[in-house]
Amino acid sequence: MGFIWFWLVAVMIVAYVVLDGFDLGVGILHLFLPRTEAERRASLHSIGPVWDGNEVWLLAGGGTLYFAFPLLYASAFSGFYLPLMIVLWLLVLRGVTLELRNHIDVGVWLSLLDGVFGLASAFLAIFYGAALGNVLRGVPLQPDGYFFLPLWTNWRPGAHPGILDWYTVIGGLVALVALTLHGALWLTIKVSGDLEKRASRLINPLLLLVILLTIVSLIATIAVRPASLNNFYAYPITFIVPIGVLASLTGIWLFNRSGQPMKAFLCSSLYLFFMLAGACWGVYPTLLPATTGAERDITLSRALSGPHTLAVGLAWWLFGMTLAVCYVVFVYSRFKGKVDVDAVH
C-alpha cells in the first residue's frame, strides 16, 4: 500500500511539474521574448485556457499527500514555512496579473503586470527546484519528526543548513532553465510568425545550458548525498532512468532540428519526468531524509496513514483521477493548434 501511494503522489507531482511547468516557462519567457502587444497576447493566450487547470494538480497532489502521508505533510509544510509562504504569494501574484491583463488596456499598467507575471513565474521555478534540492539534501529533523528551516544559514549543506545553500541553488537553476526550455517548446507549438521563430532560436542554447546544469546537479547530488545511488546499484535495471534523461535530451535536439515541435515538447516532458523519477527513486523509501542522523528520517512506513484511510482513499482516487484525466484531455483537444492571434481579445 505504501509503495502504491508513494508513486501515486509522485505521479501527481510529475503531472504538476510537466503541466504547470510549461506555463511557468511561458511566463519566464514573457519577460523578454514577445516584442509587440499582439505577441504578448498570443503568448499569454497559449496558456490562458489551461493554466488554472494545471495548477489544480498542485492542489490535488497536495491534498493526496495530506491524507496519505499526514506526518510528512505536517512536518514538511511547517518546516518549510517561510519559502512556502513566499511560493503562495508568488502564486497569488501570478494568477492575478494574468487575469488582470484581460481587463486593463493602459500600456503602462500592462508593462507592470507583464513584469510581475514574468518575475513571479521565474521565482516560482527557482523555488520549486530549490525545494526538490532541500528534500534530496535532507533537513535537520528532530526526534518528533518536525524541524524549522531558516531561509539561509552559511550557504553550506551541512547538518544545519538553510533553505538556500549552494546545492539547493543549483537545483533552483536547473528548474529555471529546464522550465524556460519547456515553455519555449510549448510556444513553438502554439504560436506562429516572428514569435515562433524567436522561441525556436532559443531552444538550442537553452538545451545546452540544461545539459550542463543536469550534469552539474547530478555530480552535486552524489557529493551531497552519496546514498542516493544505492537503489540504482541494488536494482541495476533502474539505470534506465538516467538513460531516459539522456535519451529525452537527445530527443529534444533531434525533433527540434527536424521541425517537429510537438515531439520535442513531449521529450522535454519526459526529461522532467525522468529527473523527478530519478530523484524519488534516489531517496525511496525515505520521504524526507534527516541531516541529523538516519534514524530520524521520515520514512514511508513512518508517515503512512492508517489502512482504512488508504483503502477508502484508493477507491475514490482511481475513479476521480480517471474523470480528471478525461477533462484534461478534453480541454487540451478543444484548444489544440496554433493560437489565432486575430481572435485574441
Added chain:
Amino acid sequence: MTAELIHRLHFAFTVTFHYLFPQLTMGLALLIVVLKTVALRTGSEEWNQAARFWAKIFGINFVFGVVTGIPLEFEFGTNWSRFSQVSGGVIGQPLAMEGVFSFFLESAFLGLFLYGEKRISKRMHWFSAVMIWLGSWISGFFIIVTDAWMQHPVAYSQMPNGQFEVLSFWQLLLNPWGLLQYLHNMTGALITGSFVMAAVGAFYLLDGKHAAYGRIFTRVGVITGCISTILIIFPTGDLHGKYVARHQPAAIAAMEGLFHSEAGAGIVLIGQPNEETGQIDNPLVVNNVLSFLIYGTTKAEVTGLDRFPRDQWPTALPLLYYAYHIMAGLGTYFVALMIVAAFLLWRGRLYSSRWMLWLLLISFPLPYIANTAGWMTAELGRQPWLIYGLMRTTEGYSHTVSAGNGLFTLIGFMGLYTLLGLLFTVLVYREISHGPQPKAHGVETAIAG
C-alpha cells in the same frame, strides 16, 4: 501575542478574505445558468449578452477565489501541523476530493466557457455553464464536509499513534451536520449572488443607462433573492440551529447570550454579553421565544452556560454572540426587503420604485457581512475545540513556527490582500460602468496595433 493567537488569526484572516469570493462564485454560477437557460430557450440575444456580462465578472471573481484559496490548503500544514498530523487521514480526503472532483471539472469548463464560445455550439456553451455551477457547488460540498468533521466528528477511529483514520467514505460525506450546514451555506451564497445581481440592475435603472439589462438583472436577482432569503431562515437555518443546540449546547447558549439555564427562555434581540457578571447588559428580550425556536414549545428548558465548566465555554464569547446576532438580524432584514421587492415586481411597479431600487443598490454588501458572520458563528462556536470533543485548539497549531515568523507572514498576507481588494474593486467597477453592451471593435485594434 502568543503563537497560538497568531496562527488562529492567520487562518481566520486568510479564510475570511477568501470566502468573499467563492460565495459570489457559487451564487452567480447558478444565476448564469438561469440567464443561459432563458437565452437558449427563447433564443434571446439580450439574455445571452447578459450572461456574457456576468461571465466577465464571474471570471474576475473566480480568479481571486482561486488565488486566495490555494494558501488555505497549505496553511493546514504550515500553521496547523499538529492538527494535520492527527487528522490528515480523515480531512485530507475531502480536501483532496475537492481538487480531484471539482477543480478539474471547473477549470476545464471555465476555460471553455470564457475562451471558447466561438468554438462550440450554443448548447455546449450552456452545458459548460451548468458544469461550472456543478463544479463550484461540489467544491463547496467538500469544504463543508471537512468543516463538518471538525464540528461533529463521525466515522473515525483513533490509531495507537494518536492519528485518526476514516472508517466509511459515505458516512464521512453524509455527516448530518455537513448536510444541514451545506444547505444553509449554499442558500447564503445564492443570497449574495442575488443581491449583487439585483444591485447592479438597480444601479442601471437608477442611472438610466442599459435599462433593458437593468430590468433583467433586477428581475432575476429579486426572484432568486426572495426564494433564497426565505430558505435561509426556514427550513435551513431553523434545522441547522436545532442541530447545533443538540450537539453543541454550549455554543448555542453563548450565541444566544444565555448565561443561566431557563425554562421558557426568552430570545435576546439586542444587548451586550458581560462575561464578568454573567448577564446581558441593556437587554431587549422577547419572552419564551428561544425555547420555542429550539424545542417547539414555549415551556422547554434551554441549557445555559452555567451548566458548563468555564474551560468549555467558547473562548471568544462576545464575538461569537455578536457574529450570530449580526447574521440573524441581517437575515431578517433580507427577507423583509426581498418580499417587498418581489411584491412590487409582481405588481409591475419595481422598475419605477426608486426608493426600492436605492435599497437594493445599497444593500449589496450586507450578504457578504451576513455570510462572514455566519461562518464566524460556526467556527467560534466550536471553540475551545479544534476537533469538537477530541482535540483542543491550543494542541493543534505548528509548534515549530514561532509567533514572530507567523506574524511576518500574516502581515505579508494583509498587505497583499489589501492590494488584491483594491484591484478587484477597480476591475469590477470598470466592468459595471462599461455595462453589458458588446465592446466596440475599434478600441481593440487600436491597442493591438
